[in-house]
Amino acid sequence: MRILIIEDEPGIALFLKEGLQEESFAVDVANDGPSGLELATVNDGEYDLILLDWMLPGLSGIEVVRQLRKISSQVPVIFLTARDTVQDTVFALEMGANDFIKKPFSFEELLARVRVQLRGKQSENSKIVHRNLVMDLNTHQVFVDSQDVSLTQKEFALLEFLLRNKGKVCTRSRIIEHVWDIHFDYNTSVIDVYINALRKKIDGNTDTNLITTIRGVGYIIKDE
Amino acid sequence: MRILIIEDEPGIALFLKEGLQEESFAVDVANDGPSGLELATVNDGEYDLILLDWMLPGLSGIEVVRQLRKISSQVPVIFLTARDTVQDTVFALEMGANDFIKKPFSFEELLARVRVQLRGKQSENSKIVHRNLVMDLNTHQVFVDSQDVSLTQKEFALLEFLLRNKGKVCTRSRIIEHVWDIHFDYNTSVIDVYINALRKKIDGNTDTNLITTIRGVGYIIKDE
DNA sequence: ATGTGATTTTAAGCAAATCTTAAGAAAACC
DNA sequence: GGTTTTCTTAAGATTTGCTTAAAATCACAT
Numbered sequence: 001m002r003i004l005i006i007e008d009e010p011g012i013a014l015f016l017k018e019g020l021q022e023e024s025f026a027v028d029v030a031n032d033g034p035s036g037l038e039l040a041t042v043n044d045g046e047y048d049l050i051l052l053d054w055m056l057p058g059l060s061g062i063e064v065v066r067q068l069r070k071i072s073s074q075v076p077v078i079f080l081t082a083r084d085t086v087q088d089t090v091f092a093l094e095m096g097a098n099d100f101i102k103k104p105f106s107f108e109e110l111l112a113r114v115r116v117q118l119r120g121k122q123s124e125n126s127k128i129v130h131r132n133l134v135m136d137l138n139t140h141q142v143f144v145d146s147q148d149v150s151l152t153q154k155e156f157a158l159l160e161f162l163l164r165n166k167g168k169v170c171t172r173s174r175i176i177e178h179v180w181d182i183h184f185d186y187n188t189s190v191i192d193v194y195i196n197a198l199r200k201k202i203d204g205n206t207d208t209n210l211i212t213t214i215r216g217v218g219y220i221i222k223d224e
Numbered sequence: 225m226r227i228l229i230i231e232d233e234p235g236i237a238l239f240l241k242e243g244l245q246e247e248s249f250a251v252d253v254a255n256d257g258p259s260g261l262e263l264a265t266v267n268d269g270e271y272d273l274i275l276l277d278w279m280l281p282g283l284s285g286i287e288v289v290r291q292l293r294k295i296s297s298q299v300p301v302i303f304l305t306a307r308d309t310v311q312d313t314v315f316a317l318e319m320g321a322n323d324f325i326k327k328p329f330s331f332e333e334l335l336a337r338v339r340v341q342l343r344g345k346q347s348e349n350s351k352i353v354h355r356n357l358v359m360d361l362n363t364h365q366v367f368v369d370s371q372d373v374s375l376t377q378k379e380f381a382l383l384e385f386l387l388r389n390k391g392k393v394c395t396r397s398r399i400i401e402h403v404w405d406i407h408f409d410y411n412t413s414v415i416d417v418y419i420n421a422l423r424k425k426i427d428g429n430t431d432t433n434l435i436t437t438i439r440g441v442g443y444i445i446k447d448e
Numbered sequence: 449a450t451g452t453g454a455t456t457t458t459a460a461g462c463a464a465a466t467c468t469t470a471a472g473a474a475a476a477c478c
Numbered sequence: 479g480g481t482t483t484t485c486t487t488a489a490g491a492t493t494t495g496c497t498t499a500a501a502a503t504c505a506c507a508t
Binding site for chain 2: 167171172177183214215220222
């Protein structure tokens with residue numbers, strides 16, 4: 001995971017850099033707006049996250065984000081700032097920022113927010129393992145007891161969502177939003193149908209029970 | 225956590241209500257400005273958040289917020305609106321709104337913003353612990369002596385309500401309001417039936433006694 | 449373009465869990 | 479002892495989820 005820090009105060013920049021390196025991130029630092037923007041645009045796609053100071057010499061943080069979004073860079077941006085009025089927050093979010101941390105902040109807090117932004121990416125090139133089930137996100141394969149189980153796109157997406165939220169109940173609204181990208185007015189029983197299909201393919205005729213129904217709420221893959 | 229939705233389009237209101245209920249919020253809906261304002265003022269302090277549509281019959285959202293702030297209500301207000309000019313945003317915020325979501329929005333985004341507003345209020349850990357009983361609000365599970373006890377929706381909701389009011393007597397009217405969402409003329413013995421079910425499942429055949437009856441008033445889970 | 453097979457969605461009947469009602473038994477209160 | 483309140487139980491109503499099949503859509507090769 002590569003992180004770009006755009007911050008003019010050397011003390012803070014160093015503090016962040018070392019802290020993040022200890023967490024095994026690859027960290028680059030730019031100490032003014034223009035050079036930060038250049039690094040970000042030239043290496044677009046390379047960075048998994050940008051930590052961006054609001055007040056910067058040369059080019060303000062806001063302007064950096066604007067330019068970045070203009071070239072349709074999707075990289076998550078977290079603002080670091082002393083300001084904290086609601087207007088500023090909203091403004092920054094509207095300009096394309098993903099989150100907003102007000103100084104002074106604890107490193108713990110920053111780390112938590114960084115992980116939120118990187119969630120998903122962090123395990124992107126890897127596998128999700130749950131008991132006797134292995135989901136390979138690269139090859140789009142699923143194995144149960146090392147047996148290849150072939151899933152359709154939607155089945156795969158649904159299972160992935162449930163597994164990523166292992167231990168938490170996935171409500172129907174959440175599922176329909178994330179897996180089907182329907183944001184309003186869902187009145188459909190697709191979820192039921194796909195849960196059914198998954199259960200058939202995964203649990204088969206064994207008496208295991210991967211997906212648990214929480215009546216009136218949704219579904220969950222229990223932890224342990 | 226109680227949320228008041230003031231929204232005139234029934235479709236959107238329902239969508240929001242159901243989604244938020246799945247997330248285990250208690251939700252009330254008003255479908256025009258005046259009735260929304262009345263609910264909010266009469267129950268000031270009861271709601272933890274208000275979702276407010278900009279365009280409303282009777283009284284605009286802006287006016288509702290103004291009136292609310294006039295009586296110095298501190299309840300957080302999130303605007304839902306089709307407008308998205310910077311002027312509108314700033315205007316709404318100056319009138320006392322706390323955040324601003326432009327339609328169409330995803331439920332996920334709304335939920336995120338709601339959680340931001342409730343941050344702090346919402347107990348960090350999603351577990352309620354009482355003696356040998358653990359209630360996990362995420363997984364919708366209840367454990368007694370680490371044994372999984374399966375509760376139905378209503379049982380869960382009732383127990384949650386009693387636990388959240390640990391040490392306080394819950395009157396029948398408050399229970400029927402919060403758990404059953406009946407705001408008038410309750411003439412039913414549902415509560416008795418569910419208290420009974422809970423006692424059976426929780427206390428089982430042990431001689432513990434989680435829920436105490438306060439004759440003529442209601443029920444209580446005693447502290448200690 | 450067109451056809452074919454796979455996938456996704458809709459719809460409907462069925463099954464099961466849950467919720468509500470009601471009524472008699474038990475307990476608490478005067 | 480009589481009255482009120484709560485407890486308990488069971489049956490009926492309702493809701494919710496499961497399953498299946500058919501219709502619609504999509505993907506791809508011809």
